[in-house]
Each structure stands twice: as C-alpha cells, then as structure tokens.
Amino acid sequence: MTPFNDNMPRTKGKHLSADERSKIQVLKQEGYSHRQIAKVLGCAPQTINNEIKRGSVTQAREQKQNGKTYRYTHPVYFPDVGQRQYEENRLNCGRIPKWVGIPTFIEWADTKMLQDGWSPDAVVGYLKVHFPYAQALLPCTTTLYHWINIGIMRTKNIDLLEKVSRAPRKTGRHGKENKRKLGTSIEERPKHIEDRAEFGHWEIDTVLGVKGEDDEVLLTLAERKTRFECVIKVDRKDASSISKAVQSLAERTGTDMRAMFKTITSDNGSEFSTLETDLKETTQVYFSHPYASYERGTSENQHKLIRRFIPKSHPISQVSQQQTLRVQTWMNTYPRKQLNYRTPQEALMTEVKAIA
Numbered sequence: 001m002t003p004f005n006d007n008m009p010r011t012k013g014k015h016l017s018a019d020e021r022s023k024i025q026v027l028k029q030e031g032y033s034h035r036q037i038a039k040v041l042g043c044a045p046q047t048i049n050n051e052i053k054r055g056s057v058t059q060a061r062e063q064k065q066n067g068k069t070y071r072y073t074h075p076v077y078f079p080d081v082g083q084r085q086y087e088e089n090r091l092n093c094g095r096i097p098k099w100v101g102i103p104t105f106i107e108w109a110d111t112k113m114l115q116d117g118w119s120p121d122a123v124v125g126y127l128k129v130h131f132p133y134a135q136a137l138l139p140c141t142t143t144l145y146h147w148i149n150i151g152i153m154r155t156k157n158i159d160l161l162e163k164v165s166r167a168p169r170k171t172g173r174h175g176k177e178n179k180r181k182l183g184t185s186i187e188e189r190p191k192h193i194e195d196r197a198e199f200g201h202w203e204i205d206t207v208l209g210v211k212g213e214d215d216e217v218l219l220t221l222a223e224r225k226t227r228f229e230c231v232i233k234v235d236r237k238d239a240s241s242i243s244k245a246v247q248s249l250a251e252r253t254g255t256d257m258r259a260m261f262k263t264i265t266s267d268n269g270s271e272f273s274t275l276e277t278d279l280k281e282t283t284q285v286y287f288s289h290p291y292a293s294y295e296r297g298t299s300e301n302q303h304k305l306i307r308r309f310i311p312k313s314h315p316i317s318q319v320s321q322q323q324t325l326r327v328q329t330w331m332n333t334y335p336r337k338q339l340n341y342r343t344p345q346e347a348l349m350t351e352v353k354a355i356a
Contacts, residue, residue, distance in 0.1 A: 010042035015086070016051055021079035024051060028077055055082025099152050102137055109144065110154045117308055119162060120144040122334065125341035161308055182268055182287050183276040186295055189286045193263060196225045199351040200262035203299035206237055206271060207306055209316035216316040218306070218324065219245050221264070222298045226347035227336055229302050231328040233321060243274045250282065257282045259355050265296055305331050 016024075020041055027037045034052065038045040056075035063070045099106060105127075112118040118126075121141045128135050139147070147153050148160070193201045200223075207218040217237045221230040232249070234241040250257050261283045266272040268287050276285040288295040309327045310319055332345040339347050 016041075016043070016047065016082075018079065018083050021051065021055065021082050024048065024082075025077055025079045028052070051082055052077050054085050055079060057081055098139060098143070099147055105138065106153065113153075113155045114159060117330070118334070119160065120148065121337055122341070125337055126335040129335075129341040162304065182266075182273050184284070184286050186265060186286045186288045189263065189265065193224070198262075199223070199225045199354075200260060201225070202261055202264045203296045204264050204266045204272070204275070205296065205299045205303070206242075206269070207303055207310070207316075208237065209310070209312075209314050209319075211313075216319075217241075218310075218316055218319075220299060220302065220306070221249075222302045223344075223348070224298050226344050226351060227298065227302070227339065228344040228348040229328060229331045231306070231324055231331075233316065233319070233324055237269075237271050239271050239273045242271045243278050246275065246278050250279065256355070260352075267293075267296065302331065305334070 023041065024037055027040060032040070034048045035045045038048045041048070056077045058073050059076050060071055060073045063072065109120075109123045112123050113120065124138060124141045124144055127138055144153075148155050148157060192198065203222045203224065205220050205222075207220060209215050209217070214236055217234055219232040219234050219242060221232075222228070230249070232245050234245045253260055261279070263284045263286060264275070264279065265286045265288060266275055268290055272287075279285055293300050306327060309323075309330075310316070332348075333343045335341040335343055
C-alpha cells in the first residue's frame, strides 16, 4: 500500500512540484522502483528517472576490514537539490532576447531618437538601407517600439512626439467651396501631380509664432516628391512680405525657376493674394479649398517637424536666422520612409542632376 492517496489526477505535461519531489524521496526510501513511483505520482517513468538523476548527490562511506579501509560511493536523492537545479534550468531556458546581443545598436538608436529627434522607423530603416549586411541582427520597427514600451531603451514614449500626439485618421473629408477666389482652384490641378512621381511641385504655407500680434512668421515651401523644405523668415504675415520673399527666391533660383518650381499649391490666406501675379511668368499657382489642409498634406506634415524646435506661442522674432537654418538642415537630412530612407537633400540632388 502506498503512503499517499491523492484523489486528484495529475495534469499531463505539468512540471514536478517541490511537494512531489518530497514524495519521491519518501517513496525511494521505502524501496519503490522508478516505475512504481511514476505510477503513484501519475507521471511518466522517464520523468522520475530524469528527476532522480538531477537531484542526486554522490555520497561516500568507509568500511574497515582486516586492517584495510574500503571506500564506497553511492547516489542519494535530495528533493531540495532537485528543486534548486530545476529553478536554475528554468532561468536558462528559452530564447535569448535579441536586444541582449546588440548593445551597440541600442546605444546608437537611443542617441538618434533622444538627441537627433529620429523616429524608431527612421532608425531601423536607415540602418537596413545603408548597412544591409547587418539586417539579420536588427529589429523591425514594431519590435523597436515594443522595446521602448517595456523599458529596454532609454527612450520613452513621451520622447516620441509623433506617437503621443497622433490622432486617428478622419474619413469622409470634403473641401468646402472657395468663397474667396485668389486664383486657379486645386480642382484644375493636373491629376498626375497627386502621384508625387514628378519633381517640381511645391506646397507653400506659413508657420506662426504668436497669434494676433505683429510678429515675424516663417514661410515654408515643401517639394512634394523629395520632401525638401525651404524655411524663410519674413517680417509679418501679409501679402507684401510674402511677395517680397517669393520674388527674392525667384531671383536666387534664376533661369532654373521654371524647371525647379513647376507648380505651387497654396491655401486661401490673404497673405498669398499676390502669389499668382508674382509667379505668372514661371510657375503655375493653385489654391486649395478652405478647411482642407489634407490637400496640402506634405506641408502640414513638415510643420509637425518644425514644431519640435519652434513650439506654438513662441515668437518667431526670437528665432534667429541661424536657428532657422539649423531647423531646415535637420529636416532635409532626416531619413524618410517615403524616400526609402534617403534624406530629402539626397533626393533633391538626384533631381537637380537630372535637370542639369
């Protein structure tokens, strides 16, 4: 008769518990075979063989006979030894996390995200394009976001400005009819421009600092295909200041103006009322619908990057020309997924060479 009478059947595949290891010790001292112990505990005989082998300690005893000393060794099973060995094995089992083997990448990625303002996707995409031989060692974008979520990285979600501010995409958007006609409507713009396959189509807009005050503003021009950004400080948000900046840009561009700026799309702000007249000799200008910022999506997305450095309510007059140039340089040297992780500057140089 066995010393144990458990009515509850044992779950198949379940690991031995500390209590069951104590029972193995008692049954073994009672002279039960491994197969008999397995039948009592409701597990496979091989499980008992493995457990006794894992938890046995070799002990020695001496015996003196006829003036000689004989030394004998034999294994003795101890449940606490088996339990300790089991716990050590559990710590070492399973796949080693990928981030353990790439500390250099972890540090580089944190530097790019925290100091240079890169997104996780830009970090992963840039390395995979420029270092394809290391692709097997690198995580995907989703995995890098997961590492940030669980605290593997120094970078936190609060450091990812796009992630904490991203809102669900709205559907069913329709631009309202223009009440104020500043020029040719975007409805007349050739449809192939929407594909971003051709270089030379720009979007123009302004970035304000302090609303309702006579403050300087930033005039921005974003090229739809390359995402190249021009950021220009102007005196104020009015038609004369914008006209002066646009004419200055046209003079600097010179004879390449017609090839570089094929079309420009603007909103219906009064500050752009003279834009079509200023560029009538070289560039076709189109005006989007009111309350339809999605029709100038490139410009709106670029403004999010500018706001990382120049937040709302910060006077533009307090932003120096050098700071403006630094922001423009950062934007144009930031790898973009849409460009296969090239920078806008690299993409622009490719287009300029093609024009030349």
